[in-house]
Amino acid sequence: MSTENVAAPGFGSDTGDRGRRFLRSLMSTGTIFVLLLILWVWITILNPTFAEPGPFLAYLKRSAPLVILAAGAYFVLVSGNFDLSVGSLVTVIVVVAARLIDGDPSNTWPVIILLLLIGVVVGFVNGFISTVLRVPSFITTLGMLLILNGAVFLWTGGAPRGALADNFRSIGRQGINGIPWIEQLPWSVILLFVIGGASVLLMRSDFGRQLIATGDNERAARLSGVRVDRVRIMAFVLSGTLAAVAGILLAGFGGVSAQVGQGLEFDAITACVLGGVVLGGGRGSVVAAMAGALTLEALFTWLNLQGISGALEDTVQGVIIIAAVSFASYRLRGAR
Amino acid sequence: MTWRRLAGPFALLACCATVAACGTTDDSSSGDKATGGEATPAATEAKKSNTGEQSEFFVQADYDKQLAQRSVTPEGDASKPWTQMIEPEMVSTEKFKSKKSSGWNVCFSNAASDNPWRQNGLITMKAEAENTKEIAKFTVVDAEAKDDKQISDIEAMTSGGKCDAIIIAPNTTATLTPAVEAACKSDIPVLVFDRGVTTDCPVTFIHPIGGYAFGADAAEFLRDNVKEGGKILALRILPGVDVLETRWSGAKGIFDEAGLNVVGVEFTDGDAAKTKSIVSDYIQREGSLDGVWMDAGATAVAAIEAFEDAGQDVPPITGEDQNDFLTKWKDSKLTAIAPTYSNFQWRTAVIAAVKVLKGEEVPKEWVLPQPKITQDNLDQYVKPNMPPLYYALCGCEDLPGFPQKWGGK
Numbered sequence: 001m002s003t004e005n006v007a008a009p010g011f012g013s014d015t016g017d018r019g020r021r022f023l024r025s026l027m028s029t030g031t032i033f034v035l036l037l038i039l040w041v042w043i044t045i046l047n048p049t050f051a052e053p054g055p056f057l058a059y060l061k062r063s064a065p066l067v068i069l070a071a072g073a074y075f076v077l078v079s080g081n082f083d084l085s086v087g088s089l090v091t092v093i094v095v096v097a098a099r100l101i102d103g104d105p106s107n108t109w110p111v112i113i114l115l116l117l118i119g120v121v122v123g124f125v126n127g128f129i130s131t132v133l134r135v136p137s138f139i140t141t142l143g144m145l146l147i148l149n150g151a152v153f154l155w156t157g158g159a160p161r162g163a164l165a166d167n168f169r170s171i172g173r174q175g176i177n178g179i180p181w182i183e184q185l186p187w188s189v190i191l192l193f194v195i196g197g198a199s200v201l202l203m204r205s206d207f208g209r210q211l212i213a214t215g216d217n218e219r220a221a222r223l224s225g226v227r228v229d230r231v232r233i234m235a236f237v238l239s240g241t242l243a244a245v246a247g248i249l250l251a252g253f254g255g256v257s258a259q260v261g262q263g264l265e266f267d268a269i270t271a272c273v274l275g276g277v278v279l280g281g282g283r284g285s286v287v288a289a290m291a292g293a294l295t296l297e298a299l300f301t302w303l304n305l306q307g308i309s310g311a312l313e314d315t316v317q318g319v320i321i322i323a324a325v326s327f328a329s330y331r332l333r334g335a336r
Numbered sequence: 337m338t339w340r341r342l343a344g345p346f347a348l349l350a351c352c353a354t355v356a357a358c359g360t361t362d363d364s365s366s367g368d369k370a371t372g373g374e375a376t377p378a379a380t381e382a383k384k385s386n387t388g389e390q391s392e393f394f395v396q397a398d399y400d401k402q403l404a405q406r407s408v409t410p411e412g413d414a415s416k417p418w419t420q421m422i423e424p425e426m427v428s429t430e431k432f433k434s435k436k437s438s439g440w441n442v443c444f445s446n447a448a449s450d451n452p453w454r455q456n457g458l459i460t461m462k463a464e465a466e467n468t469k470e471i472a473k474f475t476v477v478d479a480e481a482k483d484d485k486q487i488s489d490i491e492a493m494t495s496g497g498k499c500d501a502i503i504i505a506p507n508t509t510a511t512l513t514p515a516v517e518a519a520c521k522s523d524i525p526v527l528v529f530d531r532g533v534t535t536d537c538p539v540t541f542i543h544p545i546g547g548y549a550f551g552a553d554a555a556e557f558l559r560d561n562v563k564e565g566g567k568i569l570a571l572r573i574l575p576g577v578d579v580l581e582t583r584w585s586g587a588k589g590i591f592d593e594a595g596l597n598v599v600g601v602e603f604t605d606g607d608a609a610k611t612k613s614i615v616s617d618y619i620q621r622e623g624s625l626d627g628v629w630m631d632a633g634a635t636a637v638a639a640i641e642a643f644e645d646a647g648q649d650v651p652p653i654t655g656e657d658q659n660d661f662l663t664k665w666k667d668s669k670l671t672a673i674a675p676t677y678s679n680f681q682w683r684t685a686v687i688a689a690v691k692v693l694k695g696e697e698v699p700k701e702w703v704l705p706q707p708k709i710t711q712d713n714l715d716q717y718v719k720p721n722m723p724p725l726y727y728a729l730c731g732c733e734d735l736p737g738f739p740q741k742w743g744g745k
Contacts (some may be wrong), residue, residue, distance in 0.1 A: 047621050054621045062613050161723040161743045173645060254609030254638055258725060304617060
């Protein structure tokens with residue numbers, strides 16, 4: 001387990017017993033890994049092929065966009081904010097990509113750079129308005145969600161135009177072929193691990209500690225010299241950029257659609273909450289948040305295997321959010 | 337404080353209860369569907385019907401009527417299917433004849449424009465209105481899929497006194513019926529198209545044959561092209577919407593009659609990524625699939641890609657007249673069929689309004705033909721220059737502004 005889980009209690013008192021700290025961190029975020037394991041085992045019992053390398057990689061590949069979004073949502077949540085605009089940002093990315101690439105493979109790389117820039121800019125605007133202009137991030141990003149939705153609709157008339165080139169789509173669709181035993185290692189899975197690893201390193205750096213400190217106690221962080229606004233804007237930029245990456249993967253996986261991003265912001269927040277990230281900031285680990293996303297996808301697979309789908313899926317998701325938050329707040333109170 | 341200590345376990349308990357409840361519902365009500373879960377696929381064959389309960393929207397008489405109407409030759413010019421009619425009963429519209437010979441304001445209350453089928457239709461409709469010299473103004477009000485908004489939209493149209501004719505595409509059947517009835521009481525002619533209402537007060541109701549015929553066309557194709565005992569996956573958008581329920585009922589009738597092995601009926605929410613995941617799951621679970629039935633074509637390409645990515649041949653599949661599906665069908669030489677929900681009905685609505693305002697006869701129920709695209713006529717419908725979600729049966733190709741207005745080049 002990573003040490004950032006307990007960064008708040010451990011702030012400045014790192015003389016404590018390392019072993020006990022490790023155990024405590026496992027206790028505070030370990031639940032999600034147990035839950036994830038239970039779900040994997042259960043799915044394997046229902047459908048034994050799930051544990052084979054091919055199907056399991058397919059599951060990871062399908063989960064990659066949500067895991068990446070969850071990492072983005074984690075940065076914002078842990079700094080004490082919300083980002084509700086990522087779902088519509090994903091839609092924007094997919095629709096813009098289709099229109100600009102227009103089936104021409106030579107456009108792919110310039111467009112990818114542009115898409116990432118869009119993510120950065122949207123994240124920066126969210127962050128700037130939420131911090132410097134002091135608009136609550138809930139309102140800022142809700143507004144951004146509506147703006148982006150409306151913009152997509154205006155620009156496309158609701159039906160996306162253009163087409164994605166095959167080399168653009170291969171990022172979310174294909175992988176490295178010819179690897180023994182697993183046959184194909186999807187690009188999305190590689191990207192998933194790279195982003196996962198980078199996020200962990202980032203959270204262990206000074207920036208990560210400042211981010212958690214800001215979410216935990218803004219005043220204390222400010223007084224101890226953290227540039228609170230800058231750190232928070234950075235979190236939004238990360239969230240926007242990762243949403244752009246997720247959008248590129250989703251476009252590759254599923255193709256052009258104007259509905260692709262619907263509800264993703266809530267899936268990402270649910271994943272974080274499942275992973276034990278406390279809304280309001282200051283607590284939670286990025287690994288657990290990503291595990292939360294994997295759990296959510298596993299849960300969807302499980303529901304599908306049970307023959308439950310559609311509306312009930314939303315209901316289950318709602319119950320989980322409430323249950324997870326009640327459980328977390330119970331645990332926090334219990335610790336006092 | 338005791339209750340606080342209890343809160344945590346209680347939350348956990350609630351969570352477990354929900355999960356357990358999901359499991360139980362599944363076991364009791366749809367045991368036949370759940371076989372995909374723990375049992376091996378072979379066990380499915382033991383069941384009599386594996387397509388689930390009949391929908392509450394099912395009406396046997398309508399089913400029989402629609403299936404029969406498919407083989408009726410429509411009256412009118414076959415090169416303009418949007419003006420054709422099936423078994424029309426003409427009624428006089430003399431009392432609605434406009435005093436003005438032109439300069440009409442035709443108003444349209446649209447349920448929503450939230451899917452490509454509706455967007456494509458609306459473009460055609462506006463182009464037809466623009467192309468009709470008698471229509472000076474064509475006013476569109478979008479209800480954004482909200483019943484209450486559409487009710488007030490219609491009220492505003494009837495009381496505003498500015499509309500010479502009102503076209504309504506109702507959002508839902510039951511809730512909009514009183515609003516349409518109220519509109520009929522004004523002197524303004526009311527025309528309904530697309531989804532229906534349960535009153536016959538409008539001057540005419542324009543619609544293609546219907547959902548049962550759509551579903552049955554697709555299911556019959558699979559019956560004829562999938563080997564005996566072959567595994568069929570049925571993909572639907574949502575439960576509980578009448579126009580979609582009838583499509584499934586139509587297919588279910590054919591599947592049950594032929595005793596086909598439907599290994600799953602799943603809901604995709606019309607989402608391409610979800611569709612692809614579901615199909616991939618079934619390919620893994622079943623090893624392979626021998627046929628895919630879909631109640632709408634917007635995600636058909638995603639389903640096809642699931643087979644491609646799994647390195648399998650694409651089995652016989654049904655879609656709709658979206659350009660991306662037709663292009664894929666042609667390029668990959670698939671075995672496929674595309675039943676359609678005649679997108680050209682949007683154009684017919686304007687034509688009917690003009691007829692009514694001129695005092696010409698219209699059918700009380702204007703049933704339009706509902707062509708299907710098969711291997712034989714595929715080539716004439718594939719349009720390489722049109723966008724992926726363009727509907728081949730828009731009936732818009734002779735309108736001014738084609739193809740740019742529809743996103744083509």
